[in-house]
Amino acid sequence: MYEDFVPERIAKLRIQKGVSARDMSLSLGQANNYINNIENKKSLPSMQAFFYICEYLGVTPLEFFDDGNENPEALQQFIEEGRKLSPEAMQHILHLMKDLNNK
Known part of the structure; x- marks a missing residue:
């Protein structure tokens, strides 16, 4: 389950941030293909690398795993x-907000 979730979540949050996998x-001080390898499910990050x-x-580990929160960085700024x-x-x-959600 998380073998698929982690790479997909990293890709989604990275794209929202507007940066390439290479950048x-x-x-992060890694080889230029490090994130690409994670996103392509060739490897998973260590715990330290995950942090x-x-x-x-710009997310906490809790926010990272909260897949109901589509844009955790924006929600942090909103709060x-x-x-x-x-x-x-x-x-x-x-x-x-309630009016907008009811439309």
Whole structure:
């Protein structure tokens, strides 16, 4: 199960970040085909490498495995900005979100 999930999730999050597999590999200090090999299911990252991958992608390991969260980096930013809102503004945003989800 996770043998397929991990490579697919890395590819999805990498594409959302807008970087190539080669650039990500090199940014992680690996050979230029490192991420490509993972995404093509030729290898899996070690635990330490997995943590570096999560850090690079801007997600926690928990967010990485939360496949119901399609865009964890954007959700983190949304929550961070939401924390800055006044209680009244937060209620307005919440109502707007509910309206948008009901359409």
